[in-house]
Amino acid sequence: MFEYMGKELFSRFGLRVPKGGMVSNPDQAAQQAEEIGFPVVIKSQVLSGKRGKAGGIKFADNPEQVRIAARDIMGMSIQGHFVEKLLVEEKLNIDKELYLAITIDLATKTPVIIASAHGGMDIEEVAEEFIFTEIIDVELGMQSFIASDIVRRLGVRLNTPIGKELVRVIMTLYKIFKDVDAELVEINPLVISGEKIIAADSKVTIDDAALYRQKNLPRAENRTAAEKTAHDLGLSFVELDGDIGVMANGAGITMGTLDTISYYGGKPANFLDAGGGTGEEGTAKAIELILSRNPKTIVINIFGGITRCDDVARALAKVKETVGIPVPVVIRLVGTNQEAGRAILKEAGIEAYDFMQDAIKKAVELAQ
Structure with missing residues (x-):
């Protein structure tokens, strides 16, 4: 929840919160401040901490200061979250x-x-x-x-x-x-x-x-458009700020892939856990999601158990043929039906690696 939502919840249960209200522009902020009485605090409403150090919290003693502070905060980015709402509250005397x-x-x-x-x-x-x-x-x-x-x-x-x-x-x-x-x-x-x-x-x-x-609770969605698409597909996908696209089959192996990319000096563009048992269609959609991040290269790390290596290979070959993959793809492919999967990839011009470290080291070199 945004801060103002949490405080509304607290108030409903009888906890004391500061007098204030949520606004969405500088004029509303000034009006809210006059209703509360000065001095006031203007607080950015984002699903992130460190707002004060980022300049997302300001104090004001009159309506003009409120408008200036609101204009400064509105639209700023705090740890990748854009400010679209403000909370204007009374300034507390703190013991x-x-x-x-x-x-x-x-x-x-x-x-x-x-x-x-x-x-x-x-x-x-x-x-x-x-x-x-x-x-x-x-x-x-x-x-x-x-x-x-x-x-x-x-x-x-x-x-x-x-x-x-x-x-x-x-x-x-x-x-x-x-x-x-x-x-x-x-x-x-x-x-x-x-x-x-x-x-x-x-x-x-x-x-x-x-x-x-909990249908009556207010809620705030913190996913990007790509993350919402992945959620609807049943995939775990988080956008990051690097340039190496990542797909793996399991949360642990995905985290291991991200850590190994960082170890070799690269920066992952995303976290994508395709999960165990993701079929050909799901894998194809996962690759398309990665491409939406415009990576310099893609590393796919599959240790096939429930996930069949030939399904992954067919999906990758299909995306390459129909959609096109404009960047290099490096894949580590071992496990269930790995020989069939590697044969499909070889026909598509993609080499498969035995070891995660070798594949990731190559992906980092290509990205650089």
Whole structure:
């Protein structure tokens, strides 16, 4: 979710958020600011962190400053994401910034609370000893004694209004996490302002597999046009900023291919996991997706188990004949029906390699 969506969700569950609203142009931003009262903060709405350091967050004390800040932020690119929406909010008086998040611990397969008394812009740089975690038993759930222990570890006294409110915030955040099938709910910073605790930011990610039962939640799509096409085809595809097109059959082997390209000095143009069992038609569409990135060369890394090498070879030969492949293709092809597949490729003028390293080294040389 965009930040403003996450805050609307927080507010619905009773968490305090700053006064503000989403806008899409400088005039709306100025109007929103006047309704809130000055000073205000203008925040870019992109599905990315590091907005402040990128210049995507600005402060303003009057309508003209708001318009100037909004014009500066609108249309800028933050880590490849273009700003099309802004959140205009009241500027908070901050006594202390905390960090609070709940996500899934992959080792224990249970929810885990991550908290720190050192929240804010540079949370990634906070020393590990100042960040603590608490595994939550899904059958027990979030209990007040667990939340109280977290508050104590944050250095906040429990017998104060702030301590009691912080217990409520932690328990509410867990309820949000559970009720909306979240993979992550994060507040950074969670601001102590006088006797109020305010979620000054929000990051919420919902489990894709649960969207069928979360139809009333707002959502933001973060895929490019090519990534949406791949998703519809059942392929895992992510655009990257390199010039070597990549296709492999499995997430692990694809990541290994990307790492090996980087090891030999190349830059991958994409991540494409064609998966096990992708047939001739799916493979052909995968290659067409790679070509849409205009790579200098393409490396295909197939270790055939469920995926048949002759299917991959036929698809590659078909694309070369019908669509045309204007760049060199380097393929490592071993596994099920590899001899038949290599014969098809040889007829199409494409050499197959036995080892991934040899194929990738050649692809990097061609790209350079």
